[in-house]
Amino acid sequence: MLIFEHSTPGRRATAQAPATTAEIDLPAQFLRRSDTGLPEVSEMQAVRHYTRLSQKNFSIDTHFYPLGSCTMKYNPRACNSLAMLPGLLQRHPLAPESHSQGFLQMMFELQEMLKAVTGMAGVSLTPMAGAQGEFAGIAMIRAYHDDRGDAARTEILVPDAAHGTNPATAIMCGYKVKEIPTDEQGDVDLAALKAAVGPQTAGLMLTNPSTLGVFERNIMEIGRIVHEAGGLLYYDGANLNAILGKVRPGDMGFDVIHMNLHKTFSTPHGGGGPGSGAVGVAERLMPYRPVPVIARDGGRYRWLTEDDLPKTMGRLSAFGGNAGVLIRAYIYMRMLGASGMPRVAEFATLNANYLEQRLRDAGFEAAFPDRRASHEFIITLKKQAKELKVTAMDFAKRLLDYGYHAPTTYFPLLVPECLLIEPTETESKEEIDGFIEAMIAIQREAETDPDTVRSAPHTMPNRRFDEVTAARTPDLKWQAGE
Amino acid sequence: MLIFEHSTPGRRATAQAPATTAEIDLPAQFLRRSDTGLPEVSEMQAVRHYTRLSQKNFSIDTHFYPLGSCTMKYNPRACNSLAMLPGLLQRHPLAPESHSQGFLQMMFELQEMLKAVTGMAGVSLTPMAGAQGEFAGIAMIRAYHDDRGDAARTEILVPDAAHGTNPATAIMCGYKVKEIPTDEQGDVDLAALKAAVGPQTAGLMLTNPSTLGVFERNIMEIGRIVHEAGGLLYYDGANLNAILGKVRPGDMGFDVIHMNLHKTFSTPHGGGGPGSGAVGVAERLMPYRPVPVIARDGGRYRWLTEDDLPKTMGRLSAFGGNAGVLIRAYIYMRMLGASGMPRVAEFATLNANYLEQRLRDAGFEAAFPDRRASHEFIITLKKQAKELKVTAMDFAKRLLDYGYHAPTTYFPLLVPECLLIEPTETESKEEIDGFIEAMIAIQREAETDPDTVRSAPHTMPNRRFDEVTAARTPDLKWQAGE
Amino acid sequence: MPFIPHTEEEVAQMLAAIGVDDIEALFDEIPADIRCQSLDDIPPAATEMEVTREVQQMAERDAGALNFIGAGAYEHHIPAAVWQLTTRGEFYTAYTPYQAEASQGTLQLIYEYQTMMAGLTGMDVSNASLYDGASALGEAILMAVRVHRKSKSKKVLMPTSVHPAYRATAKTVVKHQGIELVDLPIDADSGRVDPAALAAFSGEDITALVIPQPNFYGVLEQADELTAWAEGNGTLVIGLVNPFTLAILKPPGEWGANGADIVCGDGQPLGAPLSSGGPYYGILCCKQQHVRQMPGRLVGRAIDADGKQGFVLTLQAREQHIRRSRATSNICTNQGLVVTASTIHMALLGPVGLRNAAAASLANTHRLVEKAAALGITPRFSGDHFHEVALKLDQPAAPVLEKMATAGVLGGYDLGRDDAELADAILVCVTETKTDADIDRYIDALKAAQEPSAPSR
Amino acid sequence: MPFIPHTEEEVAQMLAAIGVDDIEALFDEIPADIRCQSLDDIPPAATEMEVTREVQQMAERDAGALNFIGAGAYEHHIPAAVWQLTTRGEFYTAYTPYQAEASQGTLQLIYEYQTMMAGLTGMDVSNASLYDGASALGEAILMAVRVHRKSKSKKVLMPTSVHPAYRATAKTVVKHQGIELVDLPIDADSGRVDPAALAAFSGEDITALVIPQPNFYGVLEQADELTAWAEGNGTLVIGLVNPFTLAILKPPGEWGANGADIVCGDGQPLGAPLSSGGPYYGILCCKQQHVRQMPGRLVGRAIDADGKQGFVLTLQAREQHIRRSRATSNICTNQGLVVTASTIHMALLGPVGLRNAAAASLANTHRLVEKAAALGITPRFSGDHFHEVALKLDQPAAPVLEKMATAGVLGGYDLGRDDAELADAILVCVTETKTDADIDRYIDALKAAQEPSAPSR
Ligand SMILES: Cc1ncc(COP(=O)(O)O)c(C=O)c1O
C-alpha cells in the first residue's frame, strides 16, 4: 500500500504543524490554488509505513552484498552518530569562518589524509559522487590544455571495460570518446592504444584494478604512451579499495583521480546516494581544482575560492559538496589510521581470491583464470546459459532466495553471462563459505530443477517484474482517485 | 543462529577496544582465570545479527497491537531523540545541584503536571514500574497505619479481576490478601465488600476502569465503605488512559495511586521495559512518599531526601528511578498539553466502543454487553471453544497471520476464553476496520476450516511452541561446544 | 584490526586454499617499484571512543549561534522521526535498487517521492533526485537544449537574480557544450527581472528562460508574465524553485498558460539539515512529453510474474550504465538517502503542516522587517518577498555582520560578496524556527553592531 | 490533535455505528459530580519544534563538566551501534514477548543475554533483569530467605561497605517480611570487611551474607575467605558485583569452594549511559538448584510444532501473572530495552574489548592516585582497589568539591554525606574514558580547590 492510500482528507494528527493564524499577505497572483497532493496521515501511520517499507530492502546491515565495483562493506555506526551531532547538522554552509573552525579543521585533515593515501599533490572535496568527480577531472584536463592553448585535443580514450560514467562524462565535457579494446588477459591492448593516441588525445580514463577484476600490469607503459602523446592520465577511483595503502595512483603516474568515498571510505550507499567523488590532482593540475578547497593559514582554516584559484574548472554545487558524507569518511579514516589502510586492500584481496578459488574448485569458470583476482573477480556462466539455459540473471535472482544479495550482473559488458563478485574485507570467512555453498546448491538446482532457478526469486516481496511493459508505458506517479 | 555461533576465537575486529599494555597489578587471589564466554564477532556481524533479530518482532512501529491493559500506543520519536541528547545522557545522577538545574526543572514540572492530571497532592517519580509503584503505595499505606499506631490492619482487599501484581505486592508488604468478587455487570460486589471490611482492613486496591473494561460505577460508595472502616484506597493506574482528563483519581477519593508512564504517557515498552510507576498521594500520605522527590526553592530546584521526609517509606533504587523514561513522559505531556489530555481518553474510548460494537454486530459475544466499553473491552469466545473447538488462543495466534498482534488472552481470569482488546487512541479507523475484517475472516475459518486456525500461526518465524517441555527441562543458556 | 573479522587461523586456511604463502603474494602483479612505501602522514588508528570525543569537541566549537542566514540553505524544523527512520540500516546501507525484488522498500519510497514532488511543483513527472539545486539547474539547461531541438541558438536567459553560486555551477556544467548563458538584468528597484530587459529579446531564438521563484533576494518574480513571454517567444521555461514555498506559492506547473517545461531546485528545505551545505538533493521535474530526455533515475510501477504490483527502475535506456556516451547525463549515484528523509518529512508534515510552516516563516519575516523599520532600516528591494529579505544599512554590511557574529547572531548573508553595489545590504532569512524573542535578539544585535564601536581605551 | 488520526467525518461514522450522539455520551457511566473540571495547571500544547528547543537548552545547561564521580554509576564508552540498534522500532516499541511467535527477536536476544551474564558471573543461570542493582539486592535477599528454608533466623549480614543507597533500598524491599539486615562493620584501615567482626557470627544461624565486590569504597573484599566462612557456617552467599570488573576479577561463581549462591548487581556499566540514574538494570544470577525461587522473567529454548528451535518465556509459574499472591516477586515490567542495549554492547566489545576497557580503567585510576600523591593526598583505605578510590584530604571534602565543580570538574563523591568520619574523603572514579590530560586537569583543579581562597576584595 502506498502512503497516499493511508491518507484521509482532513486528518490533522501531528505535533509538527506550527500553529499559525497569520494571513498570507501576498498578492493573489503569487498564490497557489491547487492542492499539493501530499498525504494526510498520522505520525504513527508514517512511522509504521516507512518502517515496514524498510524491511523490504536487502542492505549491508542485513545481508552479504557481494556487488562487484560497488564495495558494499560495513559502514561503521559511529560515522553516522557523529555526523549527526547537532553542532554539525546545524552549521550553516555560509556561517562565517569564525564559526566554522571545527568543521574546516576536519575537512582540511581529510584532504591531507586523502593526499597521503593517493600520492596526489592536492585534493578538492566538493564533487558529490564519482561521476561528478570524473566531470571535475576531465574538465580540469580540458582547462589544462586550454590554458596552454592546446586546442586540438578533442578525444578522450576509454577502455571498453570502463564504467558507463566514463564515456558519458567525456561527452559532457565536450570530448569525443574513443574505445580501447582489452586483451585476452584483461589488460589494455597496448598496440591498440599506441595506434589510438595522437595530438588529438586529451587523455585516457582508466580504472586500476579494472572492472575486470585484475590489476593493469602495464600501467607504467600506458602512462608513458599517453603522456608522450601529450595526453593526461585520469584514474577512476571506484576500485581504490583493492590497492589502498599498497600502491598509490600518484605513483602509478596518474595526473588526476577521483575517489568514491562511499566505496573505499565506507560512507553508506543510502539506497542510491549520497556519495562523494573527491578529486586529487598532480602538481600541474593544482590551479584547476574545483572550488572551494580548504586551506590552513597559520593556525586558522579558511576556504579557497575563485579569488584564490582563478583558473579553477569551476563550482560544482551551491556550497562545498556533501559535507555530511565527508565527515563520515573522515571518521572512518581516523579509525583505520595509517596501519588500517593497507589492511583494507589486503583482506579485500584475500577474500576475493579465496572466493574465486573455491568457486573454481567447485567447477565455476573464471573469466581470467590466469590472473590474480584483485578485490573482485568475474565468473562467467556462459556454459550454464548454453547447456542448461540458466543465465547469470537466474543465478543472481536465485541467490536472493538463499539470503545473499546478487553480485553485479552483465557488467562489464565484454564478458558474457558474467557475475562480478566483490566480497570486501569486512566479510568473514563464515559468510563467504555460506555464499559458496549457495552457489554450489544453485548449480545443482540448475542441473536438476532448472525451472526453480529460472523463475526465482520465490521468497521476496515480489517475483520477477515485467520491465519491458513498465518502460513502454511508464507509470511514474500515483494519481489521486486510483 | 545465536550470536555465539557466529563467534570465532581470536577475532579482533573492533574499533572499540582501547589499546592497553597495562599490567593488572592486583594480587592473584582477586583475578579471573576462566573465560567470560562472551562472543568474538566483528562489529558488522553484531550489527547484522541484531538488525535481523529485530525484524522478527512485532512492535507498535510495525503492527496494530490491541493488547488489553497494556496501552500499546504510538511512542513519539521526538521523546526518544530528545531523551538521548548527549547533555542528558552524560549527566551523572550524583552531579551537584549546580550542574543539574535543567534536569531537575524538567522533573519538577513533570511532577506538577502529573499532580494536576490526577488530582493528587504530591507525586514521587522514583518507582521504576507499575509494580514498584504499587509496592511504594502499599508501603505508604502501611507506614501511615503504623505511624498512627494502628497495628491491627493486616489485610489488603483486592477484587478478583485485579492484575497479578496487586496481590503479589500486598504480600511483599507483609499483608494478607482478601479477594472481593465482581458482580454480573462487572462492578465490585458491594455486599461482599461490606462483609469483608473491618478493623483488619489496611486498604483496597482498585483499577478504574477495571481490567474488565468497564468503569466502576459505585466508586464513591466503595470509597465510603473502605474509608469508614479505616482503610485507605489504592488506585492501580494502569488504565488511566481511559479517563485521562475526564475524571481524576484524586476526585474519586483515592488516597494513593501509581501511574504507568509507559502506558498512559506513551514511553515505549521496550520489549518488556523499562517503565515508570510514578506515585501520587493525597495530603495525608505526603510524609511517606518514597525519596527522592524534587522541590523548588525560590528559583532553584533540589532533591528532597530522608532528611526532608524522615517518615518516607524509603528508597526504591540507588538513584532517582528511570530518569530517561521520565524525560520521555515529560516531552509527551508537553506536546499534548492541557487540551490533549482529555482527547486521549475520548478517542481511546471511541475506538474501543466502535470496535466492540462492530464485533458484536458481526456476532461476537461481549462479556459485558449492557455496559459501555472503557478504553478496552472483553470478547468471550466460549461459544466458539465449545461448539467449534477453536479457542481464544487459536484466534489470537491466527491474528498474527493476518498481520495483527493478538489481544490479551485469558486475562482477566474470571471471563472464560476471553480476549481483552484495547485499540488505543492513536489507531486510525482504517486500522481498526482491518482488524474487524480479520476477526470475521477467522470466525469464518473457524467454521469451515478450523484446523488452520488451531494450528496457527503459519507465517511467523516459528509455529506454536511446546511450552510444557520447555518448562519441565529448562534450557536457559547456550553452552559452548553445543 | 577494526572491521576485519579474520583470525590468523582463518587467514592460513584461506591462503592454503588459494595456494600462496602469504597475503603479500596476492599483490605480485603490481610492479614492485611503485609499491607504496609508507603512509606516515596519516595519523595512527584511533578508537571509536577517541574519535568520538574529538569530533564532539569540534562540533561544539562551531555551535551555539542564532542563525539568520538563508541564501540557498534554510533552517527548518525536521521531525525527529525523519532521520531516525532514514538511518535504519535497511535504508542507510542499501545499494541503488537495481535488484528490484530485494529493494521494494527503497523503490516504493522513491515512487512516493516522485508523486509528492510532482504534486508540489504541479508538474507531470519527477525524477529520483540529482546532486543539489545548483547542479540540477545545469542539468535542467542541458535537458532544455536536448528537448528544444527546433531552437538552434543554445542561448539560455539567466536572470542575475539567480543565486550567484547556482549561476557559477550551471556555467561549469554546461559550458563545454556550446551553450551560452545570457545575463538577464534585474530592475534595481524592485529586485526582480526587468520586463524591459526581457522584451529586448523578443523574437530572438532563445532556447530557454530560467525563472527563479523566489529569487536570490527573496523577491517574487512575476512568473506568470515571464512564462507568458516565453510561451509567446517559443522559449522553454525552466522554473527554479524553493519547494518549501510551494505550499503557498503558485506552482510552476501553473505559471502562465501552460506552466513551466522543466522545474529544478534544491530539496534541502524539505527535511535535510543545514549540515554545512550537504548532502542536500537536486529536484528535477518536467512535462510528460520531455521524460525521455530526463537525466537521473526514475522509478515506475510494474507487474511481477504473479501479477502482483511492485516497483522497478525504469526508462534506464536514458542512463549511462546502459546508453554510455549517449546517455542523458553521466549521473549514477544520486542523493537517495536525503530523498528518503525528504519523503518521510513530507508525509509527516502533510499539506497543512507544510503550509503552516511556510506561513509562519512569512509572518516571522514580516515581523523582523517591521522591527528593523523602527531602527530606520528598510528592505533594499520593493518587490514582494517570501521568507528572505535584503535589508539596506547606512554603512557597509560586512563589519556589521562580523560584530553581530561576535555577539552570537549570524545576521545574514553579505550581498556585497557578489555585487559591490549591494555592499550595504544584508540578505536575512527568518523561518518558522524563530521566536519573537529570537527576532528581538536579532534587532538588538543589529542595533548594537551598527553603532560606532566605543574607542578602545 | 497530535497523534490522533480521526477526522470529523470518521468520528461521525463511528458514533453512528455505536449509536450515540457524541463522544461525551461514552462517559455516561462516570458520576457527573466527579468529572474533571479543568486542567489549567498543565501548560498548553507545544509543538515538537518548541519542546525540542526547550529541552535542548535544558540539556545544555547541565552539560560540559568533566566527570570523576562513580559511586554506583560509571561513565564508559558505549559503541555508537548499541543504541542505534536498540532504538530500532522493533525493539523499542515491542511489548513483553508473551506471544512468542511474534517476538522471536526479543526472546532470542534475552536468551543470549542470559548466557552472557551467566558467563560473566560464572553462575549457572541469569534472569532477564530486575529494575536496578539496589532493588536487585533486595530481591536477592528475599530469594535467599526463600531458598534457605533450613535457616529460621532470616538474618542477613550486610557489610557497611555496601553502597549506602543499596542498603537503604534493600531495607525498603525486605523490611515487611521479618527479615533482619545486620550491619557487618569494616576495618577502618583496609576499608573491607573486618574478619574479626565476621568471626563473631560464627555458629550463629545466619541466612545469608552479602559480599560486595568491589565494595562501595572501590576496595576489593577478600571474597574467597568470606565465602569460605559462609560455607562453613551454613550461610548463603549473595555476591554484589559490578559486572564491568568481571572481565578481570574472579567471578562470584568461583569464590570459595562452591561459589556464591546468588549474584546481583547493576548492569549499567555494560552499555547504559549515566542518564541521571536510569534506566539501568538489575542483574540476578543463581545456582541451578535455586532457579525456581528466582524472581523475574526467564527465557528458555523450546521446540515448535515443526520441530524448529525457538525461544519462549518459561517457568512462568513463578510469576505474578500466573501465581499472583504466591509469586516469587511482584515484578512485571522489567528493564528489557536496557538489557537489549547491554547484550549488543557485550557482543560488540567481546571478551578482549571488555578486558581492555577494565584494564585501562584500572591503570588510569592508578595514574591519578600517583599524581595525587605528589600533592600529598593519599588513599584513605589500604585495601587493593579497582577503578574507584577514596582519597583523604587534609580538610573537609564538600567545599573542595564545590570549588572543583565551579572549575568544571566533578571531583568525586563526598563520603561525608553518609559517614561523618569520612567527611575529609572523596570517592573518585577514573574509567577508560579519561585521558592523561583529563587526569592532569583533575589534579590541577584539586590543587587549586584545596588552597585557601584569596580573600575577596
Ligand atoms: C568503476 C566505476 N566508475 C565510476 C562510478 C561512478 O561513481 P558514482 O556512482 O559515485 O557516480 C562507479 C560507480 O558505480 C564505478 O563502479
Ligand SMILES: Cc1ncc(COP(=O)(O)O)c(C=O)c1O
Ligand atoms: C492492571 C495492571 N496493573 C499493574 C500492572 C503492572 O505494571 P508494570 O508492568 O509496569 O509493573 C499492569 C501492567 O501490565 C497492569 O496492566
